[in-house]
Amino acid sequence: MIRVLLADDQALVRGALASMLRLEADMDVVAEVGSGLDVGPAARRTNPDVALLDVQMPGRDGLAVTAELRHALPECRVLICTTFSRPGYLARAMSAGAAGFVVKDSRPEQLLNAIRRVHAGLRFIDPALAAESLATGTSPLTDREADVLRAAAEGGTVADIARALDLTSGTVRNHLSSAIGKTEARTRAEAARLAETNGWL
Structure with a gap:
């Protein structure tokens, strides 16, 4: 059984x-x-x-x-x-x-x-x-890029994301820029949506 x-x-x-x-x-x-x-x-x-x-x-x-x-x-x-x-x-x-x-x-x-x-x-x-x-293929995102995109999907500002993840605003911008490039998106919202659709978040 x-x-x-x-x-x-x-x-x-x-x-x-x-x-x-x-x-x-x-x-x-x-x-x-x-x-x-x-x-x-x-x-x-x-x-x-x-x-x-x-x-x-x-x-x-x-x-x-x-x-x-x-x-x-x-x-x-x-x-x-x-x-x-x-x-x-x-x-x-x-x-x-x-x-x-x-x-x-x-x-x-x-x-x-x-x-x-x-x-x-x-x-x-x-x-x-x-x-x-x-x-x-596998997710192109690093763990930190995925964390930042998850936070971005909730609609916060760069400063909000930085506070939530204990990062500097510059680091958040770098991760967002990298994630946008890797997902071939135009905006961070589109990058988050594409990453979610592919199951990377």
Whole structure:
């Protein structure tokens, strides 16, 4: 029996997934949570074989939770299941220790196959996303450039960003200029949007 933990902030999606998995003779849903903050406690309490995690959740995102689970419960395999088929998310998920990545518009059979594969110690990556990821490549942004773009996306001034990140205004301008060039954008807002679309933030 494959013990599955479900983490998705949308109750309808979470409930539908749980109902589908419970129809499978070899699967049992041992926990359902709607926040990234609840994944760790639920996993420690129920000891799942596979954690099916969304990327964007309140509290902590699925990528941060993946790294936490891989450290706290290394025997638990993580499968990311998200609406956002972004190459950058795939790269970050695999770097955090995920064993697989599927998108929510996949066929049910593909998701069930992915769960069984990662439980068996294999990897599973949505084929279309894998191809797109190879075409797009890895994020060109440094960690600090990504931090600055994230702060810029919230609409603050250069001075606001500098205060928030404990940097000088000149350093912030340099990072923004570099990020704009690397994303081939015209403005910092466009750079932030492109980076978000690619899953680099």
